[in-house]
Amino acid sequence: MAKLVTRREADSRKVKFQAFAGMFDFLGIVFGIMVIVACVILLESMYSWIVNDSNDTFTALLDILNSALIRPF
Secondary structure, three states: OOOOOOHHHHHHHHHHHHHHHHHHHHHHHHHHHHHHHHHHHHHHHHHHHHHHHHHHHHHHHHHHHHHHHHOOO
């Protein structure tokens, strides 16, 4: 047989569940912000790596091109 619940008990449970849901919403937002910050840091790191690597790559390619044009074999 089902347990009878008074209106006061039902309201108390409802408030507890709302507080619990609010806490998880807050934790979800904090976790989401941390993920966004981590992604921004990773994107900045990747951008700086690409810039540095492209400078080295194009320098090497230009050296090869210059040596081929100046002293063709």
